[in-house]
Amino acid sequence: MTNHVLLNNVSHKNLRVNPTYRPGHGFDTNLARVFPHELLVLQNEYPLFFIKNRETGHFEPTALLGFSEHENLYLQDGRWDARYMPHSVERQPLLIGFQEQSLDGMPTQVPVVHIDLDHPSVSESEGMPLFLPHGGESEWLERMTPVLKAIHDGHEAIAPLSQTLVGMELIESVSLDLEFRDGSSQVLKGLYTVNESRLAALPAPALETLHRKGYLHHIYMLLASQPNLETLVERKNRALMAAAS
Amino acid sequence: MTRYGRAIREADGADPGRVLAETNGRAEPVVFRGLCSHWPLVENAADPEALERYLLAHYDGAPVTAFVGEPRNEGRIFYNDDVSALNFQQIRSRLDEVLSRIRQASAQSPAPTIYMGSMALDLCLPGMKAANSLPTHDLAATVRIWIGNRSKVAAHYDVMDNVACVCAGRRRFTLFPPDQLANLYLGPIDLTPAGQQISLVDPDDPDFERFPRYADALARSQWAELEPGDAVYIPSMWWHQVNALSEFNILINHWWRDTPEHMGAPGDVLMHALLNLRGLPKRQRDAWRCLFDHYVFDPPEDGLDHIPENSRGILGESDDDSVRQWRVILRNRLNR
Numbered sequence: 001m002t003n004h005v006l007l008n009n010v011s012h013k014n015l016r017v018n019p020t021y022r023p024g025h026g027f028d029t030n031l032a033r034v035f036p037h038e039l040l041v042l043q044n045e046y047p048l049f050f051i052k053n054r055e056t057g058h059f060e061p062t063a064l065l066g067f068s069e070h071e072n073l074y075l076q077d078g079r080w081d082a083r084y085m086p087h088s089v090e091r092q093p094l095l096i097g098f099q100e101q102s103l104d105g106m107p108t109q110v111p112v113v114h115i116d117l118d119h120p121s122v123s124e125s126e127g128m129p130l131f132l133p134h135g136g137e138s139e140w141l142e143r144m145t146p147v148l149k150a151i152h153d154g155h156e157a158i159a160p161l162s163q164t165l166v167g168m169e170l171i172e173s174v175s176l177d178l179e180f181r182d183g184s185s186q187v188l189k190g191l192y193t194v195n196e197s198r199l200a201a202l203p204a205p206a207l208e209t210l211h212r213k214g215y216l217h218h219i220y221m222l223l224a225s226q227p228n229l230e231t232l233v234e235r236k237n238r239a240l241m242a243a244a245s
Numbered sequence: 246m247t248r249y250g251r252a253i254r255e256a257d258g259a260d261p262g263r264v265l266a267e268t269n270g271r272a273e274p275v276v277f278r279g280l281c282s283h284w285p286l287v288e289n290a291a292d293p294e295a296l297e298r299y300l301l302a303h304y305d306g307a308p309v310t311a312f313v314g315e316p317r318n319e320g321r322i323f324y325n326d327d328v329s330a331l332n333f334q335q336i337r338s339r340l341d342e343v344l345s346r347i348r349q350a351s352a353q354s355p356a357p358t359i360y361m362g363s364m365a366l367d368l369c370l371p372g373m374k375a376a377n378s379l380p381t382h383d384l385a386a387t388v389r390i391w392i393g394n395r396s397k398v399a400a401h402y403d404v405m406d407n408v409a410c411v412c413a414g415r416r417r418f419t420l421f422p423p424d425q426l427a428n429l430y431l432g433p434i435d436l437t438p439a440g441q442q443i444s445l446v447d448p449d450d451p452d453f454e455r456f457p458r459y460a461d462a463l464a465r466s467q468w469a470e471l472e473p474g475d476a477v478y479i480p481s482m483w484w485h486q487v488n489a490l491s492e493f494n495i496l497i498n499h500w501w502r503d504t505p506e507h508m509g510a511p512g513d514v515l516m517h518a519l520l521n522l523r524g525l526p527k528r529q530r531d532a533w534r535c536l537f538d539h540y541v542f543d544p545p546e547d548g549l550d551h552i553p554e555n556s557r558g559i560l561g562e563s564d565d566d567s568v569r570q571w572r573v574i575l576r577n578r579l580n581r
Contacts, residue, residue, distance in 0.1 A: 104365035
């Protein structure tokens with residue numbers, strides 16, 4: 001359940017945020033939405049793919065965190081076991097909402113900070129305060145402002161990236177055949193990546209277009225992240241062994 | 246109704262090409278008759294259909310904000326009975342919808358109020374600006390268009406200097422010098438129809454028992470009724486009440502502020518003072534009044550002579566770079 005409300009320093013003056021990176025604390029997902037601007041730092045930690053947004057039809061970059069719907073293999077003894085956390089994880093329990101304001105007579109959607117009051121990390125007793133004693137922004141909240149801004153900007157970058165890659169027929173679906181140490185196996189569908197041979201066959205003007213828009217960089221970050229799939233399988237194997245012992 | 250005060254002084258033969266530059270810095274209001282008679286909008290002023298066609302030919306579909314009020318408000322853009330909410334609805338609309346609502350309202354009696362105020366011409370009707378506004382020279386100016394049926398906006402101030410040009414319909418402007426604020430019975434600062442506090446007196450039917458000092462404000466008022474093509478200069482900070490008197494009114498105004506870009510909004514200082522000065526004991530407030538007078542409101546000419554120029558810091562001349570540091574310091578201090 002979620003309960004999203006506009007964050008304000010009166011009703012929420014006593015709220016604190018204490019993210020607990022254990023199963024059952026609001027981070028139980030095997031996919032984390034990621035944004036083009038963070039692919040560089042993510043490619044060293046997570047297997048990166050695209051998933052198709054059924055509503056918009058766009059292919060959105062995604063980090064794979066586990067192999068079944070609620071499996072997050074980066075939750076490790078209460079901490080997030082990676083050097084870099086995707087912004088979409090880091091921002092929780094905050095999110096961006098929109099408020100219509102009239103600027104110069106034009107109705108304009110202005111991004112504002114919302115909070116999910118039902119997120120398990122939110123309480124009045126534990127963790128980092130959201131506000132200073134007189135209503136100013138706490139250090140944590142100030143740190144989240146650029147994260148939320150980056151997410152907002154990142155959202156707007158996804159549609160043009162997806163349209164360009166689809167237009168060049170570079171996106172292909174992948175099906176992952178996985179085998180784990182306990183002998184179980186799994187087929188994971190619904191993920192997409194970039195077809196390397198079609199990329200290699202692109203004529204020079206198309207490559208230049210990709211390069212100028214910064215998309216060539218994004219593509220190579222995605223491709224370079226593939227070895228992390230092995231590491232993720234290893235995480236799963238370790239979890240299986242730990243559970244068995 | 247008896248008119249109090251006096252008519253705004255009228256200037257003859259102003260040159261529309263230079264009027265903003267020549268008006269900049271003047272302390273008193275001025276009316277310029279026929280200043281904009283040559284604008285295409287004004288030439289069509291008597292023909293609402295032609296006006297509508299002209300506007301829509303330049304409209305590119307940008308969303309607009311409009312105020313819609315119930316007929317019983319009689320055009321007053323104001324508050325509800327206990328001043329706990331505004332008496333109109335703010336809607337997201339389009340120019341064509343605003344125009345058709347005005348057209349429909351003209352067939353109704355009493356009519357609802359439709360008021361699209363302060364829309365940036367650059368954003369809404371960019372192609373219309375060249376032929377329907379005054380040259381703004383190198384002043385940092387913004388040009389706005391106001392379209393609506395009958396309306397009355399209570400006295401309020403704007404921080405910027407203003408030359409407002411009536412393009413269609415008749416408009417009555419009633420101006421009060423800045424020092425009349427106590428006589429205008431101003432409303433709240435944080436809930437306002439359009440950003441500034443307004444007079445709570447109903448100018449068409451003033452209740453002198455509740456608002457006795459309003460008579461003093463009227464005695465000091467200056468007013469003018471403008472026809473299409475006429476313009477008025479409203480100096481920064483002069484209280485102005487504006488009545489749009491026709492079924493279809495268009496106004497284009499020019500706002501500018503002849504101060505360095507790095508200077509922020511003076512209203513922020515007032516808000517800060519309300520929070521941090523007003524609650525002090527009187528003797529402390531009196532001391533702060535001395536400081537403000539000395540440094541801000543009435544600094545003696547030789548007040549800084551005893552400090553070497555390089556050591557004057559924020560007391561000395563400010564420029565973009567020096568203000569940057571202080572803005573950050575102030576911002577950090579406010580975050581507590």
